[in-house]
Amino acid sequence: MFEGVMLGLSTALTLQNLLMVVGGCLIGTFIGMLPGLGPMSIIAIMIPVAITLGDPSSALILLAGVYYGAIFGGSTSSILINAPGVASTVATSFDGYPMARAGKAGKALTIAAISSFTGGTVGAILLLFFAPAMAKVALLFHSAEYFALMVVGLSAIAAFAGSGQVAKALMMTVLGLMLATVGESAQFSAARFTAGIMDLQSGFSFITLAMALFALPEAIYLVLDPLRSKTGDGDSGEIKELRITKEEAKSIAPVLGRQSIQGFLIGVMPGAGATIASFLGYAVERNIAKGEDQAQFGKGSVKGLAAPECANNAACTGSFVPLLTLGIPGSGTTAILLGALIALNVSPGPRLMIDNPEIFWAVIVSMYIGNLVLLVLNLPLIPYIAKLLAIPRNYLIPFILFFTLMGSYIGQNNATELLILVGMGVCATVLRFANFPLPPLLIGFILGQMLEDNFSRATNLTDGVSFMWERPMTLCLLILAVGLIIVPSTRAKMAMRKRKGVALGD
Amino acid sequence: MRKTFSKILLAAAITLGAGMTQAAPMLDSIHFLIPGGAGGGWDGTARGTGEALTNAGLIGQASYENMSGGGGGKAIGYLIENADSQSGTLMVNSTPIVIRSLTGRFPQSFRDLTMVAGTIGDYAALVVSKDSPIMSFEDLVAAYKADPRSTAIGGGSVPGGMDHIVVAMAMEAAGEDPTKVKYIPYDAGGKAMASLLSGEIAALSTGFSEAVGMAQAGEARIIGFTGQERVDAVADAKTFTEQGYEVDFVNWRGFFAAPGLSAEKADAYRATIAAMYETPEWEEVRARNGWVNIHNSGDEFTAFLEKQEEVIKTLMVKLGFL
Numbered sequence: 010m011f012e013g014v015m016l017g018l019s020t021a022l023t024l025q026n027l028l029m030v031v032g033g034c035l036i037g038t039f040i041g042m043l044p045g046l047g048p049m050s051i052i053a054i055m056i057p058v059a060i061t062l063g064d065p066s067s068a069l070i071l072l073a074g075v076y077y078g079a080i081f082g083g084s085t086s087s088i089l090i091n092a093p094g095v096a097s098t099v100a101t102s103f104d105g106y107p108m109a110r111a112g113k114a115g116k117a118l119t120i121a122a123i124s125s126f127t128g129g130t131v132g133a134i135l136l137l138f139f140a141p142a143m144a145k146v147a148l149l150f151h152s153a154e155y156f157a158l159m160v161v162g163l164s165a166i167a168a169f170a171g172s173g174q175v176a177k178a179l180m181m182t183v184l185g186l187m188l189a190t191v192g193e194s195a196q197f198s199a200a201r202f203t204a205g206i207m208d209l210q211s212g213f214s215f216i217t218l219a220m221a222l223f224a225l226p227e228a229i230y231l232v233l234d235p236l237r238s239k240t241g242d243g244d245s246g247e248i249k250e251l252r253i254t255k256e257e258a259k260s261i262a263p264v265l266g267r268q269s270i271q272g273f274l275i276g277v278m279p280g281a282g283a284t285i286a287s288f289l290g291y292a293v294e295r296n297i298a299k300g301e302d303q304a305q306f307g308k309g310s311v312k313g314l315a316a317p318e319c320a321n322n323a324a325c326t327g328s329f330v331p332l333l334t335l336g337i338p339g340s341g342t343t344a345i346l347l348g349a350l351i352a353l354n355v356s357p358g359p360r361l362m363i364d365n366p367e368i369f370w371a372v373i374v375s376m377y378i379g380n381l382v383l384l385v386l387n388l389p390l391i392p393y394i395a396k397l398l399a400i401p402r403n404y405l406i407p408f409i410l411f412f413t414l415m416g417s418y419i420g421q422n423n424a425t426e427l428l429i430l431v432g433m434g435v436c437a438t439v440l441r442f443a444n445f446p447l448p449p450l451l452i453g454f455i456l457g458q459m460l461e462d463n464f465s466r467a468t469n470l471t472d473g474v475s476f477m478w479e480r481p482m483t484l485c486l487l488i489l490a491v492g493l494i495i496v497p498s499t500r501a502k503m504a505m506r507k508r509k510g511v512a513l514g515d
Numbered sequence: 516m517r518k519t520f521s522k523i524l525l526a527a528a529i530t531l532g533a534g535m536t537q538a539a540p541m542l543d544s545i546h547f548l549i550p551g552g553a554g555g556g557w558d559g560t561a562r563g564t565g566e567a568l569t570n571a572g573l574i575g576q577a578s579y580e581n582m583s584g585g586g587g588g589k590a591i592g593y594l595i596e597n598a599d600s601q602s603g604t605l606m607v608n609s610t611p612i613v614i615r616s617l618t619g620r621f622p623q624s625f626r627d628l629t630m631v632a633g634t635i636g637d638y639a640a641l642v643v644s645k646d647s648p649i650m651s652f653e654d655l656v657a658a659y660k661a662d663p664r665s666t667a668i669g670g671g672s673v674p675g676g677m678d679h680i681v682v683a684m685a686m687e688a689a690g691e692d693p694t695k696v697k698y699i700p701y702d703a704g705g706k707a708m709a710s711l712l713s714g715e716i717a718a719l720s721t722g723f724s725e726a727v728g729m730a731q732a733g734e735a736r737i738i739g740f741t742g743q744e745r746v747d748a749v750a751d752a753k754t755f756t757e758q759g760y761e762v763d764f765v766n767w768r769g770f771f772a773a774p775g776l777s778a779e780k781a782d783a784y785r786a787t788i789a790a791m792y793e794t795p796e797w798e799e800v801r802a803r804n805g806w807v808n809i810h811n812s813g814d815e816f817t818a819f820l821e822k823q824e825e826v827i828k829t830l831m832v833k834l835g836f837l
Contacts, residue, residue: 152699208589210586210588
């Protein structure tokens with residue numbers, strides 16, 4: 010492992026790669042601050058740039074920098090103007106915005122910076138120790154286990170559902186699975202559902218779909234919904250009181266400890282990711298806080314701010330474990346990263362550490378550097394960063410449109426991709442207006458292909474579906490998946506019943 | 516991509532410099548039509564060939580156009596539909612054009628194009644994990660006879676695709692029924708390799724150059740490949756034929772021009788490509804990519820493809836794909 014770290018240091022500490030990590034963090038932070046542009050869109054926009062670099066290490070370091078930066082930048086707008094730029098920082102606004110309203114914006118931003126730094130750094134240390142071990146375990150995985158893993162990933166989409174959106178999230182997932190079946194699959198020597206259109210023979214292109222689902226609707230949304238474009242009136246709290254008191258530091262320390270680890274573990278699970286980690290982190294800390302502390306949640310609790318901020322950054326790092334060692338995207342964002350890696354001719358998976366150790370270690374080392382860069386960026390720049398939120402949308406929207414169209418065209422030089430992009434983009438915008446969550450669609454699309462391929466390989470190898478109960482690891486994973494579906498929904502039902510009871514009591 | 520670009524610049528510079536001392540290039544320019552995206556095997560073949568041709572001063576300049584869609588079918592259709600304006604275009608293609616035309620996936624076949632030349636090729640190989648008890652193809656056949664249901668062979672192509680056809684050829688040569696062999700398709704070489712190492716499949720059907728890479732990394736053993744003579748780089752890898760199993764297969768890559776191209780122009784292309792093999796610039800590109808020179812020009816190329824088509828067709832009928 011020491012040799013690996015040295016290899017990583019020597020790769021990551023080249024001038025070019027240091028520029029990549031700093032540049033990536035800067036781009037990610039600044040774009041991530043703009044409400045509505047999440048890491049997925051930003052990474053999707055940056056992919057053509059990264060591919061042009063040609064060197065997979067640099068490209069991945071750049072994209073990873075963008076990823077942390079975006080998560081980090083999102084928290085700034087969440088706190089200052091209650092406009093989470095990133096889904097995973099929605100939970101940040103629960104307590105961050107009340108703090109800013111109470112004139113503690115500076116303190117809130119400082120807590121966010123320190124929590125993110127802790128989460129990211131602990132995550133990187135855990136990645137350093139567990140990723141190589143997981144890479145070895147990965148070779149025990151057969152198609153049957155991969156299939157079960159994909160089912161676990163799919164079931165975790167339930168968490169995207171939010172309250173009362175289970176049906177919508179499921180519909181989106183199924184739509185994603187259906188889109189995945191278009192074109193030739195690895196299993197059949199025939200094209201399916203192409204309607205005779207030759208351009209659909211190789212299926213929908215991943216980058217086009219990602220652009221159509223995230224970046225394009227974002228731009229359309231900004232045009233159609235001017236209210237949402239308002240960037241706040243600028244007086245949402247003078248930035249004062251940067252420092253944290255000793256008591257506050259003491260109260261958030263155990264939160265950071267717990268959430269770094271919990272966030273990382275959630276991030277490791279394919280299909281979970283930073284958004285879920287942040288919500289679960291918030292929920293857990295709220296549940297275990299006592300009396301007055303608990304009552305503070307939602308009204309400007311430092312714990313309520315620290316928990317999601319720490320958890321989402323740890324999860325971002327954690328999601329690199331399945332990506333780098335198993336080749337499985339742990340979240341929508343890493344799914345986009347996976348697409349980028351494949352475009353760079355790197356196939357992530359158990360072989361990555363053996364085939365391209367310099368890529369593997371450079372990414373881990375650049376995570377430390379990235380976290381440091383982010384801390385340095387955020388602490389002194391906090392007052393200035395906030396001002397950037399006032400960029401007029403008139404300049405932002407054409408910029409997004411240009412990069413979206415370019416991104417989907419550049420790899421394939423196929424003009425039909427642009428038609429697909431625009432058509433899908435319009436559909437996606439309609440779905441967004443109807444309040445359908447789009448990440449499940451994309452995750453369904455990505456997992457769908459792997460789900461089908463692994464399922465048919467496993468059934469082919471064992472002459473039937475007996476692998477589901479005959480292979481212990483497959484069985485465990487499938488039970489876990491069932492649990493992931495059943496537990497939150499029954500809990501939600503119980504909570505609803507409770508609420509009903511209260512209401513009746515009134 | 517930046518590298519490629521600077522190489523093209525370099526090539527242009529060298530050509531300009533060389534142009535003053537050397538004779539005029541054989542052709543002013545070639546436009547390469549690549550039926551897939553940037554970075555694939557077709558892309559590398561076209562850009563490598565163009566690089567060697569310009570560096571050697573055989574052509575004035577090379578331009579490239581990636582046109583993906585329909586697994587390559589879109590570019591074929593484009594070349595045929597716009598034949599009149601495409602006399603300066605060479606399209607790169609490979610074995611799948613034969614297979615896909617046979618299955619009807621492409622409405623056209625190589626016969627609808629002007630055959631220029633097959634330039635390079637790669638043999639196919641069967642590999643096993645380094646820990647496997649299987650030491651030769653004979654061992655694999657014995658293991659298969661003992662337990663056909665759990666002796667699965669994987670590959671990187673769809674059933675009925677190239678890797679599967681190689682498995683079928685080898686098993687048929689061993690006197691087995693190729694339709695009974697369990698073929699497990701993987702969509703990427705990395706995944707197929709992982710499942711070979713994890714023991715999910717007993718053997719893997721893959722390209723010879725890829726197999727050599729695995730063997731040299733010490734992770735896999737080549738138990739047979741489809742060439743007719745051993746290759747110096749891996750002298751201990753045996754051909755199927757020398758083990759007593761008649762298997763002859765080459766995954767070729769070559770160039771096609773638009774239909775109706777004038778005989779002079781087609782011959783000029785063929786002569787230019789033939790001249791390329793003598794240049795050190797081509798040798799450099801070839802060695803860097805690990806390609807094997809397999810040169811079939813004009814009518815030889817047609818005969819070669821017709822023979823391959825016949826063999827593959829017979830097998831695909833047997834396998835039930837036709």
